[in-house]
Amino acid sequence: MTSRQTLATLAVSALCVGILVLFTDIEMRLVRWVNCSAIATEAEKNSDVCR
Known part of the structure; x- marks a missing residue:
């Protein structure tokens, strides 16, 4: 393997x-937006994902 191939592989x-x-x-942003929106339950809004 030449140095050029090595550099290409790393890139x-x-x-x-x-x-x-x-x-x-x-x-993760999409999950947070869906789980913490206005239609989410109170438990979902208080979960670790929404904090």
Whole structure:
């Protein structure tokens, strides 16, 4: 494996990790928005996710 291939592999790996982190953050915001909205029960609003 040449150094160019190594750099390309590292760049693709970093890109994949960044995408996973971004989608996880978006998913958590979506879950919080759905679970803590006006139609949520009082127990859901007091859960750890909504705090």
